[in-house]
Amino acid sequence: MTPPSGPMHHAALFKTGHAGLDADLLHNLPPVNGREDEGSEDVGLEEEDTPAGRSRLRAIFISDLHIGTPGFQAEALLDFLKHHPSDMLYLVGDIVDGWQLRRRWFWPQSHNDVVQKLLRRARKGCRVIYVPGNHDEFARHFVGHAFGGVEVVHDTAHTTATGLKLWVVHGDHFDGVIQCAKWLAYVGDWLYEFTLRLNRHLNSFRARIGLEYWSLSAYLKLKVNRHLNSFRARIGLEYWSLSAYLKLKVKKAVNFISDFEVAVAHEAQRRGFDGVVCGHIHHAEIRQVNGILYCNDGDWVESRTALVEHADGRLEIVHWGAQAVVVNRAPSAQAVVA
Numbered sequence: 001m002t003p004p005s006g007p008m009h010h011a012a013l014f015k016t017g018h019a020g021l022d023a024d025l026l027h028n029l030p031p032v033n034g035r036e037d038e039g040s041e042d043v044g045l046e047e048e049d050t051p052a053g054r055s056r057l058r059a060i061f062i063s064d065l066h067i068g069t070p071g072f073q074a075e076a077l078l079d080f081l082k083h084h085p086s087d088m089l090y091l092v093g094d095i096v097d098g099w100q101l102r103r104r105w106f107w108p109q110s111h112n113d114v115v116q117k118l119l120r121r122a123r124k125g126c127r128v129i130y131v132p133g134n135h136d137e138f139a140r141h142f143v144g145h146a147f148g149g150v151e152v153v154h155d156t157a158h159t160t161a162t163g164l165k166l167w168v169v170h171g172d173h174f175d176g177v178i179q180c181a182k183w184l185a186y187v188g189d190w191l192y193e194f195t196l197r198l199n200r201h202l203n204s205f206r207a208r209i210g211l212e213y214w215s216l217s218a219y220l221k222l223k224v225n226r227h228l229n230s231f232r233a234r235i236g237l238e239y240w241s242l243s244a245y246l247k248l249k250v251k252k253a254v255n256f257i258s259d260f261e262v263a264v265a266h267e268a269q270r271r272g273f274d275g276v277v278c279g280h281i282h283h284a285e286i287r288q289v290n291g292i293l294y295c296n297d298g299d300w301v302e303s304r305t306a307l308v309e310h311a312d313g314r315l316e317i318v319h320w321g322a323q324a325v326v327v328n329r330a331p332s333a334q335a336v337v338a
């Protein structure tokens with residue numbers, strides 16, 4: 001089965017430092033396509049015992065692990081993988097965080113365990129396909145190669161058991177911030193990591209001295225609003241509502257999500273696909289966008305989510321772990337340019 005209009009032949013979006021290299025590689029790449037695997041892949045190749053009551057998945061899509069940052073929830077992912085054997089595993093970008101590692105080396109044993117686990121899975125017969133993202137763009141130089149059975153591709157096509165043709169891509173090329181101003185993306189990334197870390201430290205300290213969980217952002221909102229308005233009154237400005245301002249910001253974030261979704265879905269349609277699987281904005285979702293099936297597999301920093309395809313072709317988002325997770329269909333302001 002030929003992927004419609006050949007996703008590998010639209011190289012314009014994926015310019016890397018190795019322009020000449022890409023063109024050659026693109027023609028030598030085997031199509032990565034679920035349908036074609038059915039004959040050759042032995043479903044009997046169990047990586048480990050299928051846990052009782054769970055059947056083997058046809059495919060798993062995960063992205064935005066950010067291995068190499070304190071935010072990566074390695075134990076949760078290991079646990080998820082242990083409970084979900086699959087025929088195919090797609091790593092949809094931002095797997096290793098090169099941006100953060102460049103600033104500060106952070107690589108605990110649990111992060112090693114995850115890498116080992118992924119390689120082991122490939123060794124045991126699971127087809128592992130790695131689609132690099134912006135945080136691991138260094139891997140884009142290795143497109144067309146396989147490492148320990150892990151195939152590296154810019155983007156790929158996956159056909160579900162029901163015949164849906166899905167375009168698999170990280171999605172950063174549809175993020176206006178990254179396209180227009182990379183430095184802004186770096187700054188935003190640092191701020192995001194910083195607030196995550198601050199909140200974590202603050203609350204672990206509070207827990208140690210017996211205090212309950214406390215939200216830094218809620219406190220700041222109240223404080224800042226009070227001081228700001230007393231200052232504004234003093235210099236003769238009218239009252240200004242921080243919460244109204246934040247609400248506007250939230251609306252902008254929502255717009256950002258929907259702009260992103262529309263852009264990705266539009267490109268998938270242009271390439272002749274029925275749908276798209278991407279990551280990047282840390283916001284798991286399955287929905288129709290202008291007649292195209294838009295799937296986002298979320299992240300393993302905050303939401304611990306994966307997109308899975310069951311044996312019958314059913315697609316589903318799995319939220320993993322004991323943490324309270326709100327399954328909310330409505331867009332929220334939690335999306336980040338990641």
Ligand SMILES: [Mn+2]
Nearest residue numbers: 094133280338
């Ligand atoms: Mn990304």
